[in-house]
Each structure stands twice: as structure tokens, then as C-alpha cells.
Amino acid sequence: MxxxxxxxxxxxxxxxxxxxxxxxxxxxxxxxxxxxxxxxxxxxxxxxxxxxxxxxxxxxxxxxxxxxxxxxxxxxxxxxxxxxxxxxxxxxxxxxxxxxxxxxxxxxxxxxxxxxxxxxxxxxxxxxxxxxxxxxxxxxxxxxxxxxxxxxxxxxxxxxxxxxxxxxxxxxxxxxxxxSAEDFAFSHPGGSLGRKLLLKVSDIMHSGADIPRVNEKTMLHQALIEVTQKRLGMTTVTDEAGVLLGIFTDGDLRRALDHEVDMKQTPITEVMTTDCTTVHSDMLAAEALQIMQDKQINSLIVLDQQQRPVGALNMHDMLKAGVI
The missing domain is CATH 3.40.50.10490 (Glucose-6-phosphate isomerase like protein; domain 1)
Structure with a gap:
């Protein structure tokens, strides 16, 4: 040796x-x-x-x-x-x-x-x-x-x-x-690569009654109850026709607390974010993940063609589905 x-x-x-x-x-x-x-x-x-x-x-x-x-x-x-x-x-x-x-x-x-x-x-x-x-x-x-x-x-x-x-x-x-990448995914459905390339937003989003939702007349303290119950860290805000007006997130709550707003007297429309990022249900989950990472956000709203929320998802959903 x-x-x-x-x-x-x-x-x-x-x-x-x-x-x-x-x-x-x-x-x-x-x-x-x-x-x-x-x-x-x-x-x-x-x-x-x-x-x-x-x-x-x-x-x-x-x-x-x-x-x-x-x-x-x-x-x-x-x-x-x-x-x-x-x-x-x-x-x-x-x-x-x-x-x-x-x-x-x-x-x-x-x-x-x-x-x-x-x-x-x-x-x-x-x-x-x-x-x-x-x-x-x-x-x-x-x-x-x-x-x-x-x-x-x-x-x-x-x-x-x-x-x-x-x-x-x-x-x-x-x-x-x-x-194509999609062809490759079809021969690797059991792996993480297959999940990344095949899963669509519609496969992992929360839909129906699971979507956090309040209307434009909701007070801030009532919106907090919806955020807590749906456990996605946010809620959508819609008008009477169900069209998305904005989103209220944990970050919006912290900013509201910094300004010492009255939670029972403040309408949700005064503290919500109107310039929110949205996606459509046919988008690949991997694309949605990239949007979240690029914009450094944790949640996304899924809209239909009439701009009405049909789904919601967050980073935890991506992790649970194996997209990350």
C-alpha cells in the first residue's frame, strides 16, 4: 500500500x-x-x-x-x-x-x-x-x-x-x-421533474368555498376572521358581481397596525392592495412558482376570464405538491 x-x-x-x-x-x-x-x-x-x-x-x-x-x-x-x-x-x-x-x-x-x-x-x-x-x-x-x-x-x-x-x-x-419538456415529463411522472412540468395551477389551487373572500363593504376586523379561517395568509376582496378588486394580506395587516387604524371602523378597501398579481388556472404550477419567486410574494389569486376569483394558492401548496 x-x-x-x-x-x-x-x-x-x-x-x-x-x-x-x-x-x-x-x-x-x-x-x-x-x-x-x-x-x-x-x-x-x-x-x-x-x-x-x-x-x-x-x-x-x-x-x-x-x-x-x-x-x-x-x-x-x-x-x-x-x-x-x-x-x-x-x-x-x-x-x-x-x-x-x-x-x-x-x-x-x-x-x-x-x-x-x-x-x-x-x-x-x-x-x-x-x-x-x-x-x-x-x-x-x-x-x-x-x-x-x-x-x-x-x-x-x-x-x-x-x-x-x-x-x-x-x-x-x-x-x-x-x-419537448412536456414530452419528457410524461416519461417521468413519478419524479419531481414530472410534477414540475405537468402540474397545472388548477391541480393544486384552493377553489369554491375554500377561497378566502370578502366583499368591498367588509370591515377590517371581519376580513381578519376570513383570513384566519381559510389559512392562506390573505383574502380576496370582490365587488357585488364577484369581480376582484384587491387582496388583503398579512403584509397589509402589518402596515395597517403601523398606522394604528381602527379595525372595526375601517373598510377593507382602505387597506387592501389593489395592484395584486394574478394567474389563470391553465398555467403550469412551475410558472406560477416562478412568478411568486420573482415578485417575492407568498400567495396568488387565480382569475377566470371575467376577472373573478376561481382559485387561490400559496407557497405551502407548491411545497406540498412537490413543485418546489
Whole structure:
């Protein structure tokens, strides 16, 4: 054991070598990358990714990224493929095969069956003269100068380069398909990102009798009762037709107390805020949150087309819904 090792120097060396491997990819991109993109775009089945060992782990990540960005994809272990899982392959699929050497036996053993099935093959390999590279309908070169491993043995720089090319392919396809943030959210409904992108104001707002509401003739002390009962830290103020005139918040109450107003004799219209921020129910909750953060406010009123309150929400509702 070398107890005198400089850990920071080792880390910097690893990062620099992997950075250089990624930079080298820029000069290695050619027409085959475009060909690979077109094969994937024209695929009427699924993108099947396969690879052995560390390449397999990277392949799993590439398949997951493709699937989550609009390109249906899954990973098949090449060893399992030779023992029945080739039944998952169809002639409508496109196969992406990974092997740094391009000579991995488990991968090469299934090539004849892929070719016989006439499924297009995209190879990603660090050896452009390898069997796998030559077999590809499109061959992506991820040749590296040196692994980050000081023995130049453990897959490090090579797996990083392969992963980056996989990401480049996924993002190019995402852009070609016009894949949107909403599309992304539909494939991530269980996560916080999905909630942020899919939830609308109407999904989380308080509505009906839960909306704090007083009319323009209400006295301040009566409005305070409404604020307390509805527990949103504010109340709307409307005219006889139900049209919003203003909002009364905790901040308005503090200002009223500073001016020592008579709570029983002061109409709510004298202390309310008329220039209040409002939103509509079809707005994304994430957009409403951004408005609250930009304006440094804790509550929002939701209006219909006639400027009547149909909902109300505050920062706690955003937090409870997982938008924050």
C-alpha cells in the first residue's frame, strides 16, 4: 500500500485524461454519426443496446437515456441474447452494439443472427478496424489515447467516451423529433421533474368555498376572521358581481397596525392592495412558482376570464405538491 499517494493529483490526472478523451471525440465525428441518427429516426421498432462488462453498464445507461428522451429503447445482455433473449430482436429494430476492442466474443457471436434478421447495426467501438466496426451499418469511433487507469487496463477514459457519444446520439435524436419538456415529463411522472412540468395551477389551487373572500363593504376586523379561517395568509376582496378588486394580506395587516387604524371602523378597501398579481388556472404550477419567486410574494389569486376569483394558492401548496 502506497500511503504517500497524492490523492488530489491522482484525481486531477484522471479528470484530465478523461477530458482529453472526450475532446478527441470532436475530431472523430464523421458521416457515420449522421447515418446512425437517420437509422435510429427511421426505426419502426425499438433501439436495442447490447454490450459486455463495463460496456454493458454504459449500454444500459445509453438505452435509458434514449428511452427517456423520446427514442424507445432497452438493453439486452449479449450473453443472455445467445440463450434465448434474441427473441426480443425483430427486423424492425435497430441494434447498437458496444465494445471497446470491437472483438468481444459474446457480442460477435450474435452478429450473424442480427445480420440474418436484416436489423440495422450501429457499432460503437474504440477500434475502427475491428470486426464489430466493419460489421456496422454505421460505425462510431470512440478511440482513446490512454485509459485513466495508471495500468492502462481498467475501462475509464474509454467508457466515458462511449457514454458521451451515446448522449450525443440521444440528444441529436431528441432535437430531430422536436421532443419537448412536456414530452419528457410524461416519461417521468413519478419524479419531481414530472410534477414540475405537468402540474397545472388548477391541480393544486384552493377553489369554491375554500377561497378566502370578502366583499368591498367588509370591515377590517371581519376580513381578519376570513383570513384566519381559510389559512392562506390573505383574502380576496370582490365587488357585488364577484369581480376582484384587491387582496388583503398579512403584509397589509402589518402596515395597517403601523398606522394604528381602527379595525372595526375601517373598510377593507382602505387597506387592501389593489395592484395584486394574478394567474389563470391553465398555467403550469412551475410558472406560477416562478412568478411568486420573482415578485417575492407568498400567495396568488387565480382569475377566470371575467376577472373573478376561481382559485387561490400559496407557497405551502407548491411545497406540498412537490413543485418546489
Amino acid at each position: 502506497n500511503k504517500d499517494i497524492d490523492f488530489l493529483a491522482s484525481a486531477r490526472r484522471t479528470i484530465e485524461l478523461e477530458r482529453d478523451a472526450v475532446n478527441d471525440l470532436l475530431s472523430q465525428l464523421d458521416g457515420d454519426f449522421e447515418k446512425a441518427c437517420k437509422l435510429a429516426l427511421n426505426c419502426t421498432g425499438r433501439i436495442i443496446v447490447t454490450g459486455m462488462g463495463k460496456s454493458g453498464h454504459i449500454g444500459n445507461k445509453i438505452a435509458a437515456t434514449l428511452a427517456s428522451t423520446g427514442t424507445p429503447s432497452f438493453f439486452v445482455h449479449p450473453g443472455e441474447a445467445s440463450h434465448g433473449d434474441l427473441g426480443m430482436f425483430t427486423r424492425n429494430d435497430v441494434v447498437i452494439a458496444l465494445s471497446n476492442s470491437g472483438e468481444t466474443s459474446e457480442v460477435l457471436s450474435i452478429l450473424p443472427l442480427i445480420k440474418r434478421m436484416n436489423a440495422p447495426l450501429i457499432s460503437i467501438t474504440g477500434n475502427p478496424d475491428s470486426t464489430l466496426s466493419r460489421a456496422g451499418d454505421a460505425s462510431l469511433n470512440v478511440t482513446i489515447t490512454e485509459e485513466a487507469c495508471p495500468l492502462n487496463l481498467a475501462p475509464t477514459s474509454s467508457t466515458t467516451a462511449t457514454l458521451v457519444v451515446g448522449d450525443a446520439l440521444a440528444i441529436a435524436l431528441l432535437e430531430a423529433r422536436g421532443f
